Amino acid sequence: MASVMRLLKRELVPAISAGIVNINFIVPTCLRAKHKIILLHITRTQKAHTNCETNDTSVHNLRKNTLENSFKSKTVCNYSESDKLSERCSRGDSADERGNAVSKVLQKYDLGNFQVSSFPPTFNFAAYVNDSQSLQELVKLGVNLYKWERRKGVLKFILERDFSRDMAPYIRFLYDIGVPADNLGQFLTKNPFIFKECFDDLNVRLNYLESKNFNQQMRSRIVTTNPFWLMFSTKRIDNRLGHFQETFKLSGGDVRHLVLKQANLITYNMHHIKTSTFVLKEELGLNEKELRALLLRRPRLWMNNHLRLKNRFEYVHLEMKLPHEIILKNPEVLTSREFRIKERHLFLKSLKRDQYDPTMPGYVSLKALVVGTNAEFAVNVAKTSVDTFNMFLKSL
Amino acid sequence: MRYVSEAPILWKLLNGVICVYKPQGMTSRALRQTLIGNIANDLNEFECRPPNNHVFSRNSSESQVVVGQSFADDPLVVGPRYLPNDVRCSWASHVGRRTSGVFVFGINKGSVLANHLRNARPIRVYHVTGRMGIATDTYDTYGAVVERSTFHHVKRTIMDRVLASIQAAHQKTMFNRMGVHMHSQAAYELAVKGNVRPPDGKIPFIYSIKCIEFDPPDFTIEVKCVNEHESYLKTLVHDIGMKVHSTAACSSIRCVRYGPFSIEHALLRRHWHLQCIFDNLSLCRRILHKNRILMCDTPSSLIENDDKKLLECSKS
Numbered sequence: 001m002a003s004v005m006r007l008l009k010r011e012l013v014p015a016i017s018a019g020i021v022n023i024n025f026i027v028p029t030c031l032r033a034k035h036k037i038i039l040l041h042i043t044r045t046q047k048a049h050t051n052c053e054t055n056d057t058s059v060h061n062l063r064k065n066t067l068e069n070s071f072k073s074k075t076v077c078n079y080s081e082s083d084k085l086s087e088r089c090s091r092g093d094s095a096d097e098r099g100n101a102v103s104k105v106l107q108k109y110d111l112g113n114f115q116v117s118s119f120p121p122t123f124n125f126a127a128y129v130n131d132s133q134s135l136q137e138l139v140k141l142g143v144n145l146y147k148w149e150r151r152k153g154v155l156k157f158i159l160e161r162d163f164s165r166d167m168a169p170y171i172r173f174l175y176d177i178g179v180p181a182d183n184l185g186q187f188l189t190k191n192p193f194i195f196k197e198c199f200d201d202l203n204v205r206l207n208y209l210e211s212k213n214f215n216q217q218m219r220s221r222i223v224t225t226n227p228f229w230l231m232f233s234t235k236r237i238d239n240r241l242g243h244f245q246e247t248f249k250l251s252g253g254d255v256r257h258l259v260l261k262q263a264n265l266i267t268y269n270m271h272h273i274k275t276s277t278f279v280l281k282e283e284l285g286l287n288e289k290e291l292r293a294l295l296l297r298r299p300r301l302w303m304n305n306h307l308r309l310k311n312r313f314e315y316v317h318l319e320m321k322l323p324h325e326i327i328l329k330n331p332e333v334l335t336s337r338e339f340r341i342k343e344r345h346l347f348l349k350s351l352k353r354d355q356y357d358p359t360m361p362g363y364v365s366l367k368a369l370v371v372g373t374n375a376e377f378a379v380n381v382a383k384t385s386v387d388t389f390n391m392f393l394k395s396l
Numbered sequence: 397m398r399y400v401s402e403a404p405i406l407w408k409l410l411n412g413v414i415c416v417y418k419p420q421g422m423t424s425r426a427l428r429q430t431l432i433g434n435i436a437n438d439l440n441e442f443e444c445r446p447p448n449n450h451v452f453s454r455n456s457s458e459s460q461v462v463v464g465q466s467f468a469d470d471p472l473v474v475g476p477r478y479l480p481n482d483v484r485c486s487w488a489s490h491v492g493r494r495t496s497g498v499f500v501f502g503i504n505k506g507s508v509l510a511n512h513l514r515n516a517r518p519i520r521v522y523h524v525t526g527r528m529g530i531a532t533d534t535y536d537t538y539g540a541v542v543e544r545s546t547f548h549h550v551k552r553t554i555m556d557r558v559l560a561s562i563q564a565a566h567q568k569t570m571f572n573r574m575g576v577h578m579h580s581q582a583a584y585e586l587a588v589k590g591n592v593r594p595p596d597g598k599i600p601f602i603y604s605i606k607c608i609e610f611d612p613p614d615f616t617i618e619v620k621c622v623n624e625h626e627s628y629l630k631t632l633v634h635d636i637g638m639k640v641h642s643t644a645a646c647s648s649i650r651c652v653r654y655g656p657f658s659i660e661h662a663l664l665r666r667h668w669h670l671q672c673i674f675d676n677l678s679l680c681r682r683i684l685h686k687n688r689i690l691m692c693d694t695p696s697s698l699i700e701n702d703d704k705k706l707l708e709c710s711k712s
Binding site: 124125126127129130135136139142143144145146339374390393394395396 | 417419420421450452466467468469470472473474475496650659660662664665666
């Protein structure tokens with residue numbers, strides 16, 4: 001970036017003062033303030049553009065007109081020599097000559113995203129995307145640009161980068177390590193800051209996984225399911241894997257199983273995970289062995305909202321009066337929403353079918369209680385019709 | 397019957413009133429948010445508007461100009477075509493968190509209709525369940541118990557007597573508020589016109605209250621009223637508890653009828669998606685058209701019941 005700024009200062013400013021160039025450069029606001037460089041706003045009429053047809057001659061004329069308009073229109077300039085500049089610019093050089101000069105300058109110093117454009121500083125990509133080849137390539141990859149706008153700093157970060165120079169090597173790298181082509185857009189939507197990492201670091205992080213006996217398939221699965229994995233330094237990842245191994249007394253194979261089952265858990269907020277462990281252990285009263293079994297079967301529970309998890313567990317344990325063993329044998333019940341368990345349990349209760357003990361006749365497994373649609377549940381588990389279940393739901 | 401797959405046509409047709417079944421424990425605001433979120437998601441899955449055209453200049457030489465789809469108008473760049481907040485959605489009357497049952501929403505142009513419906517002050521019917529023997533700080537069974545009492549002396553006849561006295565007291569107040577004496581000719585003429593309508597939307601009025609289930613300590617009463625709110629019904633149960641020389645807390649409030657809309661018209665939580673919402677919109681339109689006498693102040697165009705005309709309007 002700094003080199004581009006230097007180029008702008010050294011080469012372009014003299015060109016402008018000599019009256020060859022008078023254009024708008026879209027420069028991120030923060031950069032403008034920092035480097036005190038030129039910013040010329042020209043309000044070009046967009047009407048001429050939209051009415052344009054594919055007819056070659058008319059396009060030629062219109063294009064000429066718009067170019068002339070853009071050079072004739074009023075300029076606002078932050079540069080100290082602005083008055084002199086505009087005077088010089090209004091001299092009688094033909095518009096075409098100047099247009100060629102601009103493109104020559106741009107071609108000479110690969111200016112990346114700094115395209116000739118009339119857009120004012122903006123908060124979204126939509127203003128730039130039709131003029132920027134880099135952004136268009138990202139759209140073709142399937143990146144949700146509008147999702148980037150919500151995140152702080154991404155707009156500036158991406159606009160400073162050129163696709164073929166700064167992004168393509170990373171995309172090639174991701175593809176090579178096994179991120180499927182149709183997942184690349186999703187990957188980059190979630191983690192645009194991958195372009196910031198240096199390749200040596202990324203390779204070291206992959207080698208770390210290899211050293212921990214994750215094969216090629218496993219590594220590509222981890223990186224695909226958790227786009228943030230490669231952002232974490234080897235030391236941090238090692239600490240986190242160590243935390244899980246020590247807290248739950250996991251074997252090496254168990255840790256690999258956990259990582260493959262829920263790669264997001266490893267890079268999740270550590271405070272949240274520790275609190276979840278506390279809630280499950282102290283508030284819900286699970287012992288070490290039960291915790292380990294639960295972690296390996298439903299690691300997603302550790303990322304859930306604590307209060308909701310607790311309410312759900314308490315409903316099953318205290319209201320439905322089910323012991324820990326039955327709940328832990330069917331951990332699906334802890335991942336489904338409370339109202340779902342409640343509605344279905346009350347329905348079974350009204351039919352006197354709420355029998356969750358496997359040793360007794362008329363057994364209904366907790367898994368059968370929560371999986372499937374309402375229609376499937378009503379017919380297969382409650383042995384009634386959907387309409388009866390709907391009527392019951394309207395009596396709650 | 398006609399199949400429509402274009403989102404803009406669906407959007408233009410998405411006007412009117414719908415009636416949903418509000419689950420207990422969900423706030424009105426959360427319900428609204430879920431509903432408009434579902435509508436926006438479903439609309440985006442239909443055929444949306446393609447991006448606008450844009451003139452691209454591929455090279456610096458001027459003759460190479462191409463017209464193509466604008467990237468600036470691509471859903472990947474500007475976001476989905478329909479967002480939850482694009483849907484105007486307002487409830488006909490606010491329902492509290494602990495209340496379940498019929499809940500009427502106006503969608504897009506129907507939000508005006510929802511407003512008219514509120515101003516028409518339709519009679520609401522509630523099934524309120526109370527539990528005797530406890531009194532809580534919030535008047536419902538979710539609060540902390542502040543008092544316990546016996547309830548074995550309460551019989552069905554005592555309950556009925558108390559409820560009848562409440563109903564009589566309310567009827568008397570109604571005539572008083574209208575400014576007529578109970579024993580006058582004016583009161584008679586007011587009464588023969590039908591239910592006495594309250595002059596404003598402030599004070600709750602009970603038209604009828606009766607016990608429909610009595611199984612101590614639980615009892616269920618059916619309340620037909622206007623201008624009520626959740627805390628009013630809770631305190632009503634508390635007062636009944638006091639009047640039968642015991643205490644009572646409210647365990648559930650279920651709205652079974654809102655003016656012309658009753659519980660069989662209401663959409664359950666799993667039916668809150670576009671297809672069911674459209675079915676419900678036309679059902680509610682038919683119901684409102686049938687009961688247009690209720691909405692005497694409403695412009696007739698709002699309660700139009702002609703599906704064909706609506707479809708033509710949306711196409712033009």
